[in-house]
Amino acid sequence: MAALDMTVIANQRQVVMYFIFLFRDPRYRAFVCEKIATKDGHWDATGLRTETGTFFNGAGGIKAFTNFRQLLVQADLLQDVTFRFKPFPVLSLWFPDAVETSGSFILNPVVKQEFLSSPQSFLVKHGLNGLLNSTPAELNKVKMHITYEDSADQLPIYAPQTSRSPSSPGFKLWNKSSPPKRSDLLPAETLTNPALLERANNQHFLLEKMVSEGCTANGHGPQYNIHIDLLVDTDVGTVLFEMKSCNVGSVRPQVRRAISQVFEYSYRYRDSLKPTVQRCIVVERKPRGQDSWLIQYVQFLGIALVWKKDSVSSLECTAQSLRMLVPLLGNVSAWISADST
Helix, strand or coil, X not given: CHHXXXXXXXXXXXXXXXXXXXXXXXXXXXXXXXXXXXXXXXXXXXXXXXXXXXXXXXXXXXXXXXXXXXXHHHCCCEECCCCEECCCCCHHHHHHHHHHHHHCCCCCHHHHHHHHHCHHHHXXXXXXXXXXXXXXXXXXXXXXXXXXXXXXXXXXXXXXCCCCCCCCCCCEECCCCCCCCHHHCCHHHHHXXXXXXXXXXXXXXXXXXXXXXXXXXXXCCCEECCCCCEEEECCCCEEEEEEECXXXXXXHHHHHHHHHHHHHHHHHCCCCCCCCEEEXXXXXXXXXXXXXXXXXXXXXXXXXXXXXXXXXXXXXXXXHHHHHHHHHHCCCCCCEEECCC
């Protein structure tokens, strides 16, 4: 099963690279949308079989065409010998990752915001849904959980303060019922507080809910404010939680962003926190493979790292992270298990 999972992940990454390359290159982008995709966006191999490189005259010719064909083969979208297209992987599994990376190459801030806020609508509007072998109706059904938003560093912008830290932390008891929809957020709110956009995400809400219920079961009242996802005050100190939803390819950037946030919030709200602060990052999936080093790195920084288990709605962490949390939260074994691998 593990080998199969890694094959699936590798294929998804290849398709991500396919999209990024075509999205950035006007020659190939136009070739797919004009010669391969039909009017509804579905692919037809006729244009691929009859092409001799003339479409790329003055822009690479036959070599550009053969490079493009090889790109499709490597992405497992084309059987090279028979010129038959293979089915695209399920869009929801890889398209969000492709959007996040592609958005970083858009220099115009207005265009970038339009693309990141609704990539499906953007592609349909510009006649680019053919890049995904999809009709507008099919593309609009894809559920997107974009973890990056149009902000320079994805951290909040604070109002100027004359005191050492915010005079009114605005903490409230965590008692949320459901996350706000992205469409309900005001543009001004999202520009000054990207955390609101991140919280308009069901997976992010699930992580908050799991931790909140666990802390409550241990006799602690979890709180939150406009910046901090979850905070628990105990007799021993404060536990500051930052939640991060993430796709397969975005674990590393999400963990890195969370590291910045927990330290930044600890500093910004230091007058409202107890002298002892234990920082904790909670992510949607365990860092694996090339990202596995993040587990020890986060703990090296003195931050506990907890992740949601793949198959069940429960939390897990290393024995070292448990040792960081237990002194402040008490026995958490009922809702956080020790990783056995």
